[in-house]
Amino acid sequence: MQIKKIAFGDSQEAFIESRLTGGVNVIYSDDNNRGKTLVMQGLMFSLGYESIFPSSFHYKDKYFYSEIEVNGESYEFLRKKNTVALKTDGAMQIFNSVGELRYFLDKFVFRIPKVQKDNRATLVDLSLLYELFFIGQDSRNPSGLISKGQFNKQDFKNMVHALAGLSTSTANLSDIQATKNKIAELKIKLKETKKKISIIKQNPNVAEVFSKTFDSNKVQEKIKSISGINEKLSKVRRSRQREINRKSKLEQLVSELKSLNRDLSEGNVQCGDCGSDKIVYSNTDLTFEVSNIDVRNGILNSIYENITQKVELINDLTREINFLQDQLNDEMEEAPPSFQQIILYSEQVVSEKNYDNDSFSLSREIESLQDQLASSIEIDDALKTDKKTFDLNLLNDMSSIYKSIDPNGNLTFEDIFTKRDSTFSGSEGQEFYFCKLIALSRALNHDFPLIVDSFRDGELSTNKEESMLNIYSKLSRQVILTSTLKDEEYNSDKYKNKNEINAIDYSLHSDCKILDKQNREGFIDLISNFNGIVL
Amino acid sequence: MYTFKNTEINNKKASDFETKSMLYLLGMRSDSAEIEIITVDCFNDVTGSNLDFSKLWDVQSKNHSSLPPSKIGESLSTLYDNYISSISFSEYILFIPKLTRDYLIDSDLNVYGYSNINLKQKKGIEKKLKEKINGNNLGSVPPLFVDFLSKVTFVEDNKKISTYIKKISKFKNKRAITEEIYERIFNEIRNAQASLKNTYIENESIVKPSEVLKFERHITKSEINTLLINRLIGIDVFSFPGIPIAFFSVIEGKDEEEIKDLLQECNENLSRAFFDKNGCREFWKLSEKIIELLKDNPKNKMTEIYEVLISKIKIRTPYLTEHTVKYMISLVKTGLENAD
Numbered sequence: 103m104q105i106k107k108i109a110f111g112d113s114q115e116a117f118i119e120s121r122l123t124g125g126v127n128v129i130y131s132d133d134n135n136r137g138k139t140l141v142m143q144g145l146m147f148s149l150g151y152e153s154i155f156p157s158s159f160h161y162k163d164k165y166f167y168s169e170i171e172v173n174g175e176s177y178e179f180l181r182k183k184n185t186v187a188l189k190t191d192g193a194m195q196i197f198n199s200v201g202e203l204r205y206f207l208d209k210f211v212f213r214i215p216k217v218q219k220d221n222r223a224t225l226v227d228l229s230l231l232y233e234l235f236f237i238g239q240d241s242r243n244p245s246g247l248i249s250k251g252q253f254n255k256q257d258f259k260n261m262v263h264a265l266a267g268l269s270t271s272t273a274n275l276s277d278i279q280a281t282k283n284k285i286a287e288l289k290i291k292l293k294e295t296k297k298k299i300s301i302i303k304q305n306p307n308v309a310e311v312f313s314k315t316f317d318s319n320k321v322q323e324k325i326k327s328i329s330g331i332n333e334k335l336s337k338v339r340r341s342r343q344r345e346i347n348r349k350s351k352l353e354q355l356v357s358e359l360k361s362l363n364r365d366l367s368e369g370n371v372q373c374g375d376c377g378s379d380k381i382v383y384s385n386t387d388l389t390f391e392v393s394n395i396d397v398r399n400g401i402l403n404s405i406y407e408n409i410t411q412k413v414e415l416i417n418d419l420t421r422e423i424n425f426l427q428d429q430l431n432d433e434m435e436e437a438p439p440s441f442q443q444i445i446l447y448s449e450q451v452v453s454e455k456n457y458d459n460d461s462f463s464l465s466r467e468i469e470s471l472q473d474q475l476a477s478s479i480e481i482d483d484a485l486k487t488d489k490k491t492f493d494l495n496l497l498n499d500m501s502s503i504y505k506s507i508d509p510n511g512n513l514t515f516e517d518i519f520t521k522r523d524s525t526f527s528g529s530e531g532q533e534f535y536f537c538k539l540i541a542l543s544r545a546l547n548h549d550f551p552l553i554v555d556s557f558r559d560g561e562l563s564t565n566k567e568e569s570m571l572n573i574y575s576k577l578s579r580q581v582i583l584t585s586t587l588k589d590e591e592y593n594s595d596k597y598k599n600k601n602e603i604n605a606i607d608y609s610l611h612s613d614c615k616i617l618d619k620q621n622r623e624g625f626i627d628l629i630s631n632f633n634g635i636v637l
Numbered sequence: 638m639y640t641f642k643n644t645e646i647n648n649k650k651a652s653d654f655e656t657k658s659m660l661y662l663l664g665m666r667s668d669s670a671e672i673e674i675i676t677v678d679c680f681n682d683v684t685g686s687n688l689d690f691s692k693l694w695d696v697q698s699k700n701h702s703s704l705p706p707s708k709i710g711e712s713l714s715t716l717y718d719n720y721i722s723s724i725s726f727s728e729y730i731l732f733i734p735k736l737t738r739d740y741l742i743d744s745d746l747n748v749y750g751y752s753n754i755n756l757k758q759k760k761g762i763e764k765k766l767k768e769k770i771n772g773n774n775l776g777s778v779p780p781l782f783v784d785f786l787s788k789v790t791f792v793e794d795n796k797k798i799s800t801y802i803k804k805i806s807k808f809k810n811k812r813a814i815t816e817e818i819y820e821r822i823f824n825e826i827r828n829a830q831a832s833l834k835n836t837y838i839e840n841e842s843i844v845k846p847s848e849v850l851k852f853e854r855h856i857t858k859s860e861i862n863t864l865l866i867n868r869l870i871g872i873d874v875f876s877f878p879g880i881p882i883a884f885f886s887v888i889e890g891k892d893e894e895e896i897k898d899l900l901q902e903c904n905e906n907l908s909r910a911f912f913d914k915n916g917c918r919e920f921w922k923l924s925e926k927i928i929e930l931l932k933d934n935p936k937n938k939m940t941e942i943y944e945v946l947i948s949k950i951k952i953r954t955p956y957l958t959e960h961t962v963k964y965m966i967s968l969v970k971t972g973l974e975n976a977d
Contacts, residue, residue, distance in 0.1 A: 188879065189879075190878065190879060191975055192881060192882055192971040192974060192975050193877065193878055193879035193880060193881055193882060193971065194879050194880055194882060194885070195878070195879035195880060196880075196893060196896070198893045206878070206879075209878070210878040340894075341894065344894055344897070344898070348897070348898070348901055351901065351905065352901070352905075355905050355908065355909075358909070359908055359909065359912040362909060362912040362913045362914065390825060390829060390860070390863075390864045390867075390921075391825075391917065392867070392910070392911060392913070392914075392917035392920055392921055393867070393868070393871050393911040393912065394821060394822070394825060394868060395821070396817075396818045396821055396822075396868065396871075396872065397867075397868055397871030397872055397911055398871075398911065398912060400871065400872040400874075400876070401871065401872075401874045401875060401908045401911060401912070404874065404875035404876035405875050405908070407875075407876070408875055
């Protein structure tokens with residue numbers, strides 16, 4: 103994968119970076135606030151990374167564009183808030199969430215690994231995947247992940263193993279009985295919960311309680327704050343319902359297709375002379391059948407794939423619903439008791455709450471346990487050993503990289519994350535990230551470029567920087583670094599003098615103002631490629 | 638012990654080769670664009686022609702594991718018969734596997750004239766050809782013998798089956814198509830070609846070449862094209878990555894959920910079309926017309942193509958809705974545009 107172009111802005115002002123090459127690129131300036139970090143953050147955001155913009159930058163009003171090349175095919179991304187459009191040669195797709203984008207990327211652009219999450223194999227989110235090759239400027243912490251999503255550092259390690267072809271095996275055989283018991287227990291609980299819901303629904307006092315307290319100011323305010331969450335909730339629930347409908351339509355389609363293509367089996371025609379059942383209806387205008395086995399199997403397989411993807415999407419949406427419901431519950435708990443009743447009845451939250459919060463999570467738990475049961479395999483000892491060997495090789499490689507840039511250094515690596523209490527001084531943290539990034543790229547031989555914002559963080563010495571740049575340029579893959587130079591370094595054309603580096607100078611951008619009216623036209627041109635779609 | 642001989646395998650090899658020579662005529666030649674109709678086993682194994690039969694490409698194909706000069710000479714005889722017949726052909730082509738390289742003067746060539754063959758082999762070829770023409774060993778030179786030899790083109794088969802198919806389709810899928818899929822399409826063409834030979838035309842005669850059409854032993858380029866594009870589109874149903882650009886005018890103004898529903902509906906309907914054994918005739922006609930319109934008017938918008946299409950064809954199949962047909966046009970349009 104290679105980054106070709108980065109751009110962001112709106113209809114008034116914009117910035118476009120198209121000078122990147124496939125080798126080592128260093129974006130530098132003689133001072134801070136020249137927009138280097140915004141460009142890096144904008145690039146990653148356009149590709150589906152979480153927003154890491156400074157609060158002073160109003161990213162929600164802006165469009166973020168990037169063009170990448172994967173296996174010779176070019177892909178253009180355009181993102182605003184959480185909606186992403188992806189354009190390829192002759193086709194375009196719009197995703198209303200980054201979560202949805204990742205299924206598409208996995209299927210058509212680059213592989214996204216699955217890890218076990220809540221007992222089911224789940225595609226990792228893009229922020230976690232991108233941490234393989236992207237180091238942002240802020241929130242660095244060698245003992246954990248930089249981006250804090252729903253995935254944790256164990257997931258990161260599992261992802262690395264999955265990418266290395268060492269996938270985690272699921273439940274142990276001895277756990278199967280325990281899982282079965284648990285399922286039975288949960289099923290009884292589910293039944294009870296559903297019974298409760300119907301009792302609450304029939305409560306005869308609703309109207310009375312409602313009229314007494316509804317007018318109080320406090321209640322009105324609370325209603326306002328909750329209605330926002332509720333609105334979102336019902337939107338997500340609608341989306342989920344539509345996905346469920348689509349899924350069942352696909353399931354019906356499969357059986358319909360099978361019957362459409364059936365040959366009549368009630369008796370058949372035979373040639374009276376030779377007994378052959380190959381009776382050809384000859385006509386002059388149709389030489390070929392309308393489809394062949396490849397086409398029919400291809401269609402059926404794609405439908406099955408679509409169904410599987412819908413199941414995952416429905417799970418994603420359910421997770422989102424549960425999250426919103428937790429939020430709603432928190433709000434409710436802080437409210438006065440009478441209010442709770444109001445809300446319960448006026449917004450039907452009680453049935454929502456109980457249904458979704460208990461019965462839904464119960465049925466999900468049952469479902470995932472059943473999944474786990476179905477796919478449980480014996481723990482593979484060989485796999486464990488393989489993983490250990492892989493980890494050991496990775497750490498060894500990190501150490502040797504470290505020795506090559508800092509022969510007298512004292513760091514030792516025991517894990518790809520450091521211990522929580524270990525402190526790094528000066529540039530050590532940066533060196534750690536460097537070794538990890540290079541070692542991971544070698545071990546996994548992944549296709550992504552390496553992107554490090556502010557790669558000299560922590561006053562990296564000139565010698566170490568030289569060695570790092572050397573290693574980067576020998577990787578024969580795209581590398582994008584940013585760096586702020588001191589005056590004397592800037593005046594001596596530090597990077598410009600190096601042949602193997604594509605030096606891109608940002609010093610001339612005015613302070614804190616990278617977006618420019620001059621680039622407006624060019625940017626609107628880029629966006630107009632998306633057929634006037636306004637996200 | 639009893640060993641089966643002369644079974645289908647030999648026939649299969651021969652007809653594979655005839656199909657290749659047909660695909661060679663339709664896609665591999667610089668003048669392939671002119672060739673619109675292929676007649677099978679009439680004038681020769683395979684004969685190409687333009688629409689009004691004013692230009693004919695005559696092909697004899699010979700798939701033999703070894704082709705010594707005598708075999709080559711023998712194979713040339715049907716081409717010679719056509720050369721001295723009342724019909725004039727513009728090309729005389731012998732389609733063969735790679736010859737032993739020693740036979741050739743410039744051994745790098747895969748398409749060459751008689752002049753590229755060494756003198757020693759020429760002698761063998763001419764001896765056998767004369768024998769075949771004269772019906773005996775007498776040495777007299779048949780009429781126009783030298784003339785004929787200077788007109789023959791030798792074409793060696795040195796390509797994979799998928800290459801032959803790809804060259805004629807001018808259609809690009811977004812997804813990779815495996816060699817097996819191409820092979821099965823090839824087999825479909827081969828079977829169609831072979832089935833044309835099931836009629837009996839021995840001793841029938843014609844005056845003008847175009848009269849050959851009455852024997853129904855021909856296959857058109859448009860049929861082959863429709864077959865290919867139809868198969869490739871079929872494989873894209875439910876798996877085309879994204880929305881074809883040409884389809885955007887339809888989804889404009891709709892929200893994301895509506896777009897998703899619409900796309901699923903179009904894909905559902907297309908899959909019905911590909912599975913429905915009863916509605917196949919209409920769907921086939923529709924595909925043929927869409928391809929023809931798009932090839933003739935590549936610059937036209939999808940909606941313009943649609944308007945012309947429904948003015949020419951009445952669509953009765955219930956699931957071929959307006960949206961579905963427009964989606965189909967968009968898919969074909971995308972594939973044809975990407976081909977260059």
